[in-house]
Structures are given as C-alpha cells and as structure tokens.
Amino acid sequence: MAECALWQRFGSNGSLVREFLRKLVGDEGLKILEAVPEGEVTDEELAKRTDVKLTEVRKVLYTLYDCRIAEYRTEKDDESGWITYWWRIDFGRVKHLIMQDIERKLKELQARIERERSGMFYQCKCQRISFEEAAAMNFWCDECNMPLEYVDNEPMIRQLEEQIEVLERWMRRLKRE
Ligand SMILES: [Zn+2]
The missing domain is CATH 1.10.10.10 (Winged helix-like DNA-binding domain superfamily/Winged helix DNA-binding domain)
Incomplete structure (x- = not known):
C-alpha cells in the first residue's frame, strides 16, 4: 500500500x-x-x-x-x-484516544504483574489459581480430576514486563511527537 x-x-x-x-x-x-x-x-x-x-x-x-x-x-x-x-x-483527537487506550492497558498489565510477583500459583488442566485456593482444595482439582501443580511464573512475569515496556515506549513516542 x-x-x-x-x-x-x-x-x-x-x-x-x-x-x-x-x-x-x-x-x-x-x-x-x-x-x-x-x-x-x-x-x-x-x-x-x-x-x-x-x-x-x-x-x-x-x-x-x-x-x-x-x-x-x-x-x-x-x-x-x-x-x-x-x-x-480531528486527527489530534486520535492520538489522545490512543494514549488513553495505552494508559488503560498499562494499568491492567501493572495490576497483573503485581499479582504475579506477589503470589504463588498452581494449575491443573482446567484452571490456574493462587496458592491459598489450591491449598484449600488440598492441591486436587475435582473438576478435571488432576493434581494442582506449582507453576513457575517467571516466564509470564518476563512476558508481562516486555508488554509493559513496549507500551511505555509507544507512550513516550506519542508524547514526543
Ligand atoms: Zn482442573
């Protein structure tokens, strides 16, 4: 094009x-x-x-x-x-809307990364839950009849960090131009 x-x-x-x-x-x-x-x-x-x-x-x-x-x-x-x-x-308004959109997404991602960093997570075939919830279920899921196993969430945290970085870079660029 x-x-x-x-x-x-x-x-x-x-x-x-x-x-x-x-x-x-x-x-x-x-x-x-x-x-x-x-x-x-x-x-x-x-x-x-x-x-x-x-x-x-x-x-x-x-x-x-x-x-x-x-x-x-x-x-x-x-x-x-x-x-x-x-x-x-009003094309100026478009930029404003994009910035609003990015800000909303950043807030969501920051809340998620906060949750990931401060918690421990367990998962079975059908769900991913906190340590507290998994303990209350004796680390066994009756829904799928599988044990709830500890998940290393480092990769997910890194992925979230990358997403945040990209959005912050966009934000800086939008503010500059
Ligand atoms: Zn399950």
Missing part, C-alpha cells in the same frame, strides 16, 4: 495510529479517512472519492463521531429542503 500523507503527519507513530483506526473502522474506513481533505468535506464527496457506498461512508463517519474523532455541521438548502452534512476530522 502506498504511503499516504495522512500517516506521515504522525511521524514515527504513523503505523500505530493506522492500526488503531483500522480496528475502529476497518479497511474501508481507512480508505475513507485517507481521502479526507484539509477542512470540511461532505459524505457524498467522500463516497465519490473512494468509491465506497454512501451508507458505508456514513457508518464510518458516525463511528468516528461517537469517539469524537469526527464532527459535523448541517446546511439546509432553503429551496429543496435538502440537508448537507459537512464533516471535519
């Missing part, structure tokens, strides 16, 4: 922003976003530029509107009564 000017404006965060938006509005949505000019544009114009059906364009725009990435104003033709929707995309 050709490098679009839209993603360039996010510098080294381009692919991150693109991925975030793709999850939100899909490939069709990206096509529409890439066709958005500076300033305002109508949904009809976007449909024309992208060859995407007008109903589909509107769906994407309303999804963006729900996240406050897109906003619109209406203009009524006095003669025909026809209402035109003028849309504007």
